[in-house]
């Protein structure tokens with residue numbers, strides 16, 4: 001009897017995982033297509049920290065490499081920053097076993113940061129600047145045309161809120177951008193993926209996670225607070241996070257207040273009515289996400305990946 005129950009549970013778990021995997025792959029496929037992130041002939045350098053996000057990114061990109069109608073190369077790059085206790089063997093062992101082309105770059109940025117930043121001050125800004133510079137240099141050495149990072153939907157929303165709360169800017173992390181030195185295109189194929197999905201996926205896949213607190217620096221407290229707030233909203237108001245992310249993709253400059261983005265000075269009455277235009281006196285009540293249901297609750301039919309949003313169709317990028 002107990003064997004029967006375990007078999008049923010295992011089947012259910014596998015079913016749920018298939019749904020999750022399909023959702024993540026579909027989200028990545030759509031992001032790649034919407035922002036034209038990967039093109040035929042690209043060499044994509046995947047930055048691998050050893051955390052759940054970058055493992056998932058590499059895994060999903062490898063899937064697309066197998067099934068996409070275009071050809072592109074992948075090379076995983078890890079920067080060993082010489083933090084005390086960094087388990088050097090984990091990534092080479094994993095990548096070798098998986099047959100992934102990879103480079104481990106050893107640069108002691110840890111000592112530089114410790115030396116330059118006064119005790120008690122946050123080290124992340126200098127550390128990230130150094131890391132960025134090294135990764136750009138490596139991308140040039142490898143002839144990489146794209147640099148892929150593992151930021152996801154929740155990172156984008158946290159950054160948006162951080163910039164609004166503390167930076168006075170309506171600004172997040174772009175899905176695709178040109179690097180500061182102007183030489184590289186950086187892509188974020190996980191931008192449509194939910195962090196909780198990535199966490200579940202990573203757990204199921206049993207990626208050999210490297211802890212992210214080796215440097216001893218406290219994760220940015222403001223970011224932690226924003227993250228907790230967003231998670232609370234997600235539990236309390238289903239659909240709010242989806243609506244917020246949707247807003248990032250649907251900006252209306254004429255209904256904000258940035259004179260650089262919209263020419264308010266020269267607008268004139270046209271004398272013609274526009275049913276989709278001004279709603280100056282309306283208190284709009286958007287309804288699109290009011291009855292939102294988490295996809296986890298939906299009885300999504302299984303099938304191959306070539307359906308309406310199928311990855312094969314989505315990745316026809318040429």
Ligand code: SF4
Nearest residue numbers: 123124127128215217
């Ligand atoms: S948490 Fe540590 S490794 Fe990460 S950016 Fe900050 S100082 Fe660098």
